[in-house]
Amino acid sequence: MELNSGEYAKFREYLRMSCGIELGDNKQYLVTSRMRKLLISNKIDDFSELIKKLQASCSSTLKQEVLDAMTTNETSWFRDGYPYDFLEKQFFPQWQQDNLTKPARIWSAACSTGQEPYSISMILSEINRLAVPSRRVSANIIATDVSQSVLTAAKNGLFDQFSVMRGLTPDHLNRYFLAQENESWQINQDLRSSIDFRLLNLQNDFSNLGQFDLIFCRNVLIYFSAELKKDILCRIRRLLQPGGLLFLGSSESITGAEEFFELTSCHPGLAFRAK
Ligand SMILES: C[S@@+](CC[C@H](N)C(=O)[O-])C[C@H]1O[C@@H](n2cnc3c(N)ncnc32)[C@H](O)[C@@H]1O
Incomplete structure (x- = not known):
């Protein structure tokens, strides 16, 4: 046609x-x-x-x-590694020391089929699995996308063999997934219920989501005009707690929105802190 x-x-x-x-x-x-x-x-x-x-x-x-x-829904587990290394080695250990009594608030702002928020949730589960009960941390993870079909897939947590091969180890599969018929895998109920999936268009007002300690807005702003990207980054900045961090895709930058964020190294990789 x-x-x-x-x-x-x-x-x-x-x-x-x-x-x-x-x-x-x-x-x-x-x-x-x-x-x-x-x-x-x-x-x-x-x-x-x-x-x-x-x-x-x-x-x-x-x-x-x-x-x-x-919409282009390309995604994978623990994509680019460094944001998840940061969660495991810096963010959650620091949270265990400073804020044990309150949950961390984390937003995956264009979550596609769920690999991004589920990867975050798996890191948290690993931290807690290895911690004594009094050192366990909790997090509220909100995951949003404009596409209803990817959100439905994310909520169902069913992944085919090809998707699970993109970034998961055999340990992850054994611990967090149940094998299904037709060589597919379903992420376990604990992880599925750890994430609040919602339909949300980043063009629209999202101030009612509340404040966050970490925001993942990865590999989505590349599809927008410079003007819309700047507008979204300006509104994201307002949702970050003091000291909170934004992760963009590994090849994305804050060009055009330098006035809102400063670069910070999270060893390795870069994140953005609200000015
Ligand atoms: C390439 S995927 C990125 C997924 C994940 N963040 C990652 O980095 O692996 C881009 C996602 O952005 C979503 N998206 C596109 N336009 C959007 C909008 N206006 N509001 C919210 N999400 C949008 C798409 O539906 C798609 O799932």
Whole structure:
């Protein structure tokens, strides 16, 4: 199904307005390949009809399906290593010393299918498994995403063989997962219930989430305009507790939002502290 330049311009604008994602020039192939199944299953003949339906705001299900299809959900367990090393070797040990009585508040701001918040929760479980009962720490982990389909997958905690091979050790699998039929694995109930998954569009106000000690906003701002990225970083800064840290993706920077954060090394890797 082809997409002419007028239809592409309208679709691009729709996506930018609905979730902030900026499609580059000449990405028609991406739209046609990601939208083909949706058009067929909704019996929509062409992109003109789709755009009319989206603009007429007749179906929120259709809008959600478009977001699900157009978001890039690439993720893996303990992605890039260093944020999780920091949690294990610095953040939680420090928390055990300073704040044992209160839970740490951690937000995974674009959690995709859950590998990021579950990795955080596994680190916490490991710390507590090795600690005497009086030294155990707790955390409130909130995980959000704009895509309902990845959130549903994250909540179910079911992962195929390919996904579990991306960053999990055999020890993690044995300790935190139950083997299912069809070579899939389900993360255990304790870990599933340790995370509060919520639908949230980072374009919208998120100030009601409360204050956080750590925010993971990794590998999502790259899809937005410089203006939207700056706006989100400015609002994220307001949610960080004094001394709280933000982790971006390993190849992301705060360019354009230097006034809000200072760089801090977390040995190895970088994090950002609110100014
Ligand atoms: C590449 S994944 C990153 C997942 C994880 N943070 C990581 O680094 O492995 C990007 C995620 O951002 C989500 N996303 C895209 N636009 C968003 C928006 N406006 N608000 C919230 N999440 C969004 C997508 O649905 C997708 O799951």
